[in-house]
Amino acid sequence: MKTDPEVEGLRKRMTHIKQVLQQRDLKLTHQRLEIFNEVAKSGDHPDAETIYRSVRQRLPTVSLDTVYRTLWLLLDLGLISTVGPSRERVHFDGNTQPHHHFVCTKCGKIYDFYSRELDKIEVPEAIQALGQGEKINVEVRGLCHQCLKNKSES
Amino acid sequence: MKTDPEVEGLRKRMTHIKQVLQQRDLKLTHQRLEIFNEVAKSGDHPDAETIYRSVRQRLPTVSLDTVYRTLWLLLDLGLISTVGPSRERVHFDGNTQPHHHFVCTKCGKIYDFYSRELDKIEVPEAIQALGQGEKINVEVRGLCHQCLKNKSES
DNA sequence: TTAGGTGCAAATTCTTTGCACCCTG
DNA sequence: CAGGGTGCAAAGAATTTGCACCTAA
Numbered sequence: 001m002k003t004d005p006e007v008e009g010l011r012k013r014m015t016h017i018k019q020v021l022q023q024r025d026l027k028l029t030h031q032r033l034e035i036f037n038e039v040a041k042s043g044d045h046p047d048a049e050t051i052y053r054s055v056r057q058r059l060p061t062v063s064l065d066t067v068y069r070t071l072w073l074l075l076d077l078g079l080i081s082t083v084g085p086s087r088e089r090v091h092f093d094g095n096t097q098p099h100h101h102f103v104c105t106k107c108g109k110i111y112d113f114y115s116r117e118l119d120k121i122e123v124p125e126a127i128q129a130l131g132q133g134e135k136i137n138v139e140v141r142g143l144c145h146q147c148l149k150n151k152s153e154s
Numbered sequence: 155m156k157t158d159p160e161v162e163g164l165r166k167r168m169t170h171i172k173q174v175l176q177q178r179d180l181k182l183t184h185q186r187l188e189i190f191n192e193v194a195k196s197g198d199h200p201d202a203e204t205i206y207r208s209v210r211q212r213l214p215t216v217s218l219d220t221v222y223r224t225l226w227l228l229l230d231l232g233l234i235s236t237v238g239p240s241r242e243r244v245h246f247d248g249n250t251q252p253h254h255h256f257v258c259t260k261c262g263k264i265y266d267f268y269s270r271e272l273d274k275i276e277v278p279e280a281i282q283a284l285g286q287g288e289k290i291n292v293e294v295r296g297l298c299h300q301c302l303k304n305k306s307e308s
Numbered sequence: 309t310t311a312g313g314t315g316c317a318a319a320t321t322c323t324t325t326g327c328a329c330c331c332t333g
Numbered sequence: 334c335a336g337g338g339t340g341c342a343a344a345g346a347a348t349t350t351g352c353a354c355c356t357a358a
Contacts, residue, residue, distance in 0.1 A: 013250070025333095025337090026337085026338090027331085027332050027333075027336095027337060027338065028332075028333090029331080029332070029337095029338065029339080030331095031338080031339070032338090036248075039246050039247075039248035040248040040250075041248070042248055043249070043266065045245040045246065045247050045264045045266075046245065046246060047242070047243050047244060047245050047246070047322095048243075048244070048246075048322085048323080049322085051246065061339090061340075062339085062340085063339070063340045063341070064322095064323085064340095065323080065324070065325085065339085065340075065341085066338080066339055066340070068322095068323060068324075069324090069338085069339085071246055075246075080246055080247060080248050081246070081247045082244055082245065082246055082247060083238065083239060083244075083245045083246075083247050083255060083264050084237065084238020084239050084244075084245070087244065088201070089201055089202075089346090089347065089348090090201060090202070090236055090237075090238075090241065090347095090348095091199040091200065091201050091236065091237045091238070092193050092199065092200060092201070092202075092205065092225055092229075092234055092235070092236055092237075093193075093199050093234060093235045093236060093237050094190075094193035094194040094195070094196055094234050095197070096167070101237060102281055102284045102285065102287065104285060105288075110199045110237050111284045111285075112197065112199075113278070113280040113281065113283075113284065114280065115278045115280055117278065118275070118278060121272070121275075121292065123294055123296075124267070124269045124271065124272065124294075126267040126268065126269055127256055127267065127294055127296070129267075130256045130265045130267065130298060130299065131256065131258060131296055131297050131298035131299050131301070131302060132296045132297050132302060133256065133294040133295070133296040134259075134294075134295055134296035134297070135235075135294070135295045135296065136292060136293070136294050136295075137292075137293045137294075137295065138275065138290060138291075138292050138293070139290070139291045139292070139293050140277055140278075140281055140287040140288075140289070140290050140291075141287070141288055141289045141290075141291065142277075142281070142285055142286045142287040142288040142289065143285050143286050143288070144284060144285035145284065145285050146285075147285070148285060148286060179312090179358095180312080180313095181311095181312060181313065181356085181357055181358075182357075182358090183312095183313065183314080183356080183357075185313080185314075186313090201347095202347085202348080203347085215314090215315075216314085216315085217314070217315045217316070218347095218348085219314085219315075219316085219348080219349070219350085220313080220314055220315070222347095222348065222349075223313085223314085223349090243321095243322065243323090244322095244323095
């Protein structure tokens with residue numbers, strides 16, 4: 001399933017992460033590169049444990065906590081992202097009206113917002129290959145006012 | 155901030171949950187009704203602990219595990235939903251290309267899909283009230299093929 | 309009456325932390 | 334060589350489970 005452009009993209013991303021780490025005076029360790037490589041090349045959405053197991057095959061001594069530390073670091077650096085709310089645990093939603101979410105990627109807070117425009121979106125055909133779509137929810141990610149403020153202050 | 159239509163909606167939803175529970179021969183306990191009420195009326199996205207604390211004010215003896223059990227039950231019954239992947243822990247995403255997610259609400263798996271159409275969506279104005287939107291990701295929720303199959307078999 | 313539901317406490321599972329040693333720059 | 338980064342083991346959260354008692358139907 002690996003196509004040339006993907007491999008090429010991966011190579012570029014490996015160069016990119018090195019630059020980013022150096023710019024910030026962070027060390028370019030084996031572990032960091034391997035962990036990033038693992039997430040970047042995965043077409044999946046692995047959890048920490050899965051990444052740990054994969055990386056172990058190449059670096060048999062990595063520890064799970066290094067995997068965690070590195071993943072959060074990569075997230076902070078904007079090199080990878082999370083699916084759904086970042087860092088936080090399950091959150092429940094009792095709002096049954098059509099609505100959408102604004103997720104703050106910094107503090108993890110999730111705000112509802114409404115949009116007639118977005119409510120109109122229909123389940124795309126591509127979904128048929130995966131299953132049966134029932135609900136559509138648009139997720140906008142960014143920084144909430146509070147976190148923007150904290151950022152400018154520091 | 156509570157408007158009459160909301161209160162009215164909540165009343166209808168309380169009637170609805172009772173019907174659903176009865177239809178399935180599930181008991182209409184105090185705890186279940188209070189927990190549902192708490193999630194349904196919340197404009198927020200509370201986690202289990204928060205719901206627990208609120209419910210405790212009315213039912214001082216509820217336990218956290220009942221809250222969990224009830225929330226998962228309500229989820230199974232389709233009376234509430236979760237934000238992001240259901241049940242699962244943090245999942246990382248190394249895919250930096252614009253893409254969207256199909257989340258199976260049963261097994262929690264998350265599949266990427268692509269759509270030029272959806273990539274065109276712009277950050278709606280409503281976001282300005284909340285913060286700075288950076289990325290848009292459409293989330294389609296439903297059942298994946300595997301879970302559809304398991305369901306029809308049982 | 310009688311299953312299904314609950315509360316308690318203990319067990320799991322997931323994630324983070326403190327600290328001594330190691331390796332990148 | 335110096336300080337950040339790692340691995341280990343242990344601590345801390347979050348969530349689940351077993352079991353005896355309770356209560357809605």
